[in-house]
Amino acid sequence: ASQKLLLLPGDGIGPEIMPEVKKVISWFNENGGMSFETEEGLVGGSAYDAHGQSISEEDMAKAMAADAVIFGAVGGPKWDDVPYEVRPEAGLLRLRKDMQLFANLRPAICYPALADASSLKKDIIEGLDILIVRELTGGVYFGEPKEITDLGNGQKRGVDTQVYDTYEIERISKVAFELARTRNNKVTSMEKRNVMKSGVLWNEVVTQTHGNGYQDVELEHMLADAGGMQLVRWPKQFDVIVTDNLFGDMLSDVAAMLTGSLGMLPSASLGAPDEATGKRKALYEPVHGSAPDIAGTGAANPIAMIASFGMALRYSFEEVEAADKLDKAIAVALDKGLRTKDIASEGQATVSTSEMGDAIVAELSAL
Amino acid sequence: ASQKLLLLPGDGIGPEIMPEVKKVISWFNENGGMSFETEEGLVGGSAYDAHGQSISEEDMAKAMAADAVIFGAVGGPKWDDVPYEVRPEAGLLRLRKDMQLFANLRPAICYPALADASSLKKDIIEGLDILIVRELTGGVYFGEPKEITDLGNGQKRGVDTQVYDTYEIERISKVAFELARTRNNKVTSMEKRNVMKSGVLWNEVVTQTHGNGYQDVELEHMLADAGGMQLVRWPKQFDVIVTDNLFGDMLSDVAAMLTGSLGMLPSASLGAPDEATGKRKALYEPVHGSAPDIAGTGAANPIAMIASFGMALRYSFEEVEAADKLDKAIAVALDKGLRTKDIASEGQATVSTSEMGDAIVAELSAL
Ligand SMILES: CC(C)[C@H](C(=O)O)[C@@H](O)C(=O)O
Ligand SMILES: CC(C)[C@H](C(=O)O)[C@@H](O)C(=O)O
Numbered sequence: 001a002s003q004k005l006l007l008l009p010g011d012g013i014g015p016e017i018m019p020e021v022k023k024v025i026s027w028f029n030e031n032g033g034m035s036f037e038t039e040e041g042l043v044g045g046s047a048y049d050a051h052g053q054s055i056s057e058e059d060m061a062k063a064m065a066a067d068a069v070i071f072g073a074v075g076g077p078k079w080d081d082v083p084y085e086v087r088p089e090a091g092l093l094r095l096r097k098d099m100q101l102f103a104n105l106r107p108a109i110c111y112p113a114l115a116d117a118s119s120l121k122k123d124i125i126e127g128l129d130i131l132i133v134r135e136l137t138g139g140v141y142f143g144e145p146k147e148i149t150d151l152g153n154g155q156k157r158g159v160d161t162q163v164y165d166t167y168e169i170e171r172i173s174k175v176a177f178e179l180a181r182t183r184n185n186k187v188t189s190m191e192k193r194n195v196m197k198s199g200v201l202w203n204e205v206v207t208q209t210h211g212n213g214y215q216d217v218e219l220e221h222m223l224a225d226a227g228g229m230q231l232v233r234w235p236k237q238f239d240v241i242v243t244d245n246l247f248g249d250m251l252s253d254v255a256a257m258l259t260g261s262l263g264m265l266p267s268a269s270l271g272a273p274d275e276a277t278g279k280r281k282a283l284y285e286p287v288h289g290s291a292p293d294i295a296g297t298g299a300a301n302p303i304a305m306i307a308s309f310g311m312a313l314r315y316s317f318e319e320v321e322a323a324d325k326l327d328k329a330i331a332v333a334l335d336k337g338l339r340t341k342d343i344a345s346e347g348q349a350t351v352s353t354s355e356m357g358d359a360i361v362a363e364l365s366a367l
Numbered sequence: 368a369s370q371k372l373l374l375l376p377g378d379g380i381g382p383e384i385m386p387e388v389k390k391v392i393s394w395f396n397e398n399g400g401m402s403f404e405t406e407e408g409l410v411g412g413s414a415y416d417a418h419g420q421s422i423s424e425e426d427m428a429k430a431m432a433a434d435a436v437i438f439g440a441v442g443g444p445k446w447d448d449v450p451y452e453v454r455p456e457a458g459l460l461r462l463r464k465d466m467q468l469f470a471n472l473r474p475a476i477c478y479p480a481l482a483d484a485s486s487l488k489k490d491i492i493e494g495l496d497i498l499i500v501r502e503l504t505g506g507v508y509f510g511e512p513k514e515i516t517d518l519g520n521g522q523k524r525g526v527d528t529q530v531y532d533t534y535e536i537e538r539i540s541k542v543a544f545e546l547a548r549t550r551n552n553k554v555t556s557m558e559k560r561n562v563m564k565s566g567v568l569w570n571e572v573v574t575q576t577h578g579n580g581y582q583d584v585e586l587e588h589m590l591a592d593a594g595g596m597q598l599v600r601w602p603k604q605f606d607v608i609v610t611d612n613l614f615g616d617m618l619s620d621v622a623a624m625l626t627g628s629l630g631m632l633p634s635a636s637l638g639a640p641d642e643a644t645g646k647r648k649a650l651y652e653p654v655h656g657s658a659p660d661i662a663g664t665g666a667a668n669p670i671a672m673i674a675s676f677g678m679a680l681r682y683s684f685e686e687v688e689a690a691d692k693l694d695k696a697i698a699v700a701l702d703k704g705l706r707t708k709d710i711a712s713e714g715q716a717t718v719s720t721s722e723m724g725d726a727i728v729a730e731l732s733a734l
Binding site: 075084087089093119120121124140141143146147148151154155156157158159160161162163164165166167192194195196197198199200201202224225226228229230231232233234246247249250251253254256257258262289 | 442451454456460486487488491507508510513514515518521522523524525526527528529530531532533534559561562563564565566567568569591592593595596597598599600601613614616617618620621623624625629656
């Protein structure tokens with residue numbers, strides 16, 4: 001049976017990097033014995049322009065029915081003034097919420113070929129390989145009340161609510177512990193329990209979950225601000241970091257930038273396994289944004305997008321060998337010196353978005 | 368008339384670095400024509416041990432009456448299990464809230480003598496001088512509800528509330544714009560308006576405040592996650608950063624670590640000028656914490672603590688020349704190669720906490 005992929009390129013460079021993924025999908029269909037069927041939809045500003053919503057009900061339904069959603073990026077200055085409810089990001093947030101994608105996996109890996117591209121010293125980041133497991137459907141992103149009220153006298157009040165229930169913390173910690181077992185067996189949980197009650201609960205539930213069947217994994221707790229510091233000071237001390245939605249947003253961006261490989265980093269957002277079929281809903285997207293400043297110039301780096309499809313092979317389709325092969329093809333293209341502009345050192349020759357995509361496909365055939 | 372200082376050493380290395388500040392205060396009393404009177408109090412775990420509160424009513428009253436509070440650091444594993452309401456941090460948070468210290472100034476400066484100590488490449492951080500202006504009495508730190516409730520069925524719910532009113536955002540932006548005028552005239556405001564309503568309001572009020580009399584200052588808006596990235600990528604792009612309590616906590620810690628000078632960085636927390644006297648309530652504290660791991664070893668670096676008193680000279684007592692002189696004395700001691708353990712490079716000789724304090728006092732006399 002074929003697997004259904006919904007492609008949502010989005011805005012900015014999204015529609016420029018998605019075609020490169022399609023080349024890779026076709027390659028696996030033609031040469032890898034796979035059978036992916038693709039459909040496309042609109043999300044973000046492009047969906048708003050087409051029908052006044054950041055994602056249509058029709059595309060939402062397709063996302064719910066897909067075996068995996070491959071997502072580009074959303075947003076840009078063009079939509080800075082659209083109403084809050086239909087801003088580009090709302091489409092992404094709705095996908096995460098309605099598909100119940102509570103587990104966001106963000107690897108921060110330093111590609112050897114790019115160790116010099118980081119603003120950090122080479123010995124600090126060379127060989128870096130950490131995985132941030134971010135809770136994605138709770139916290140201050142979705143808690144109510146979330147509103148601006150008029151207090152009169154020219155005063156307004158903006159309110160957001162951070163909410164976490166035991167089960168939400170428990171299920172994300174389990175994901176972290178299980179992933180740690182496939183890696184270096186260490187989990188660092190980050191919160192602000194010295195200031196936030198949700199942090200107190202977070203700390204308590206992670207500790208309990210650890211005690212219930214995960215004692216073989218090393219568990220460490222760190223305050224989120226200290227965690228940000230430690231990421232900068234010595235990131236290699238970490239293996240898996242588990243944290244809430246907002247801290248995960250900040251910390252994963254810092255971690256991504258450390259590697260010097262921002263245009264290279266994929267992410268996976270996963271739901272719970274279906275009780276009957278064991279299948280998880282899933283969405284895969286690059287960590288980088290829509291980069292409106294370079295959209296249309298052919299300079300965008302498609303690697304994070306392609307590697308996101310690699311994560312789909314790994315986590316949605318259990319095609320671990322194919323995923324390894326794709327990662328390898330990317331590494332070989334880099335080793336051969338292919339660079340898009342964002343990862344080129346001064347004076348180094350660069351290739352375009354589609355040249356990079358073609359090169360990776362060529363390496364797939366050569367491997 | 369003499370100026371009243373309340374010294375609150377706190378926990379961990381706090382009581383070890385405070386004596387070094389006292390030497391500096393005495394020096395200014397004896398040689399600088401100043402007249403500081405000091406009192407001491409307890410805060411944090413040491414206050415809890417003494418009377419079951421993280422700060423006593425008596426010490427709170429002294430803080431309210433002081434011309435400035437000089438604060439060490441609080442917390443440590445010893446008090447990990449005390450009730451939330453009396454945990455060490457509660458004393459600091461109460462001081463901030465009751466004294467209405469809404470403006471937290473956190474300079475992130477790379478001392479030339481220490482440019483090699485950073486995990487970042489030298490060219491990225493050499494000469495770095497940014498100022499983070501963090502809102503300190505609002506946001507998720509103090510908003511209600513802030514609670515854990517029992518939902519039954521083994522489920523609990525942790526809730527924290529982020530609240531910002533127009534006037535709170537307005538007054539902190541004014542502080543940022545005014546400080547920018549004394550520096551490089553640029554303010555970057557950071558929030559998550561794409562996810563948080565308080566972020567939408569923050570953005571709106573900062574923009575309005577800018578329009579009302581601060582158009583001479585360059586204003587830029589950045590999402591807080593992108594801001595964290597940009598701090599790592601190219602921190603010198605920033606002059607003044609203004610942001611809320613929680614983002615300020617994270618971002619200032621990242622910024623502090625970038626400089627490689629964590630043990631060197633002071634901070635000032637200021638209230639509004641009194642309508643009658645023009646005086647601001649103020650608290651000065653190092654950015655680093657109580658470092659329980661090195662407490663009692665004589666290895667603590669007293670410079671951040673001493674430089675915090677330097678900020679008191681500057682912001683509470685308008686002793687700008689004296690403040691400059693103190694900063695100079697610190698820089699000279701560093702230039703001469705004096706290093707506590709935290710800032711020594713491999714193999715470099717180190718001095719103790721009190722040797723560093725003595726050396727800075729000696730430089731004050733020599734200048
Ligand atoms: C686009 C935005 C809503 C999103 C977030 O804040 O989660 C992004 O920053 C991310 O990290 O995926
Ligand atoms: C000690 C703690 C309550 C405090 C905070 O979170 O504000 C600290 O991290 C700081 O930045 O001053």
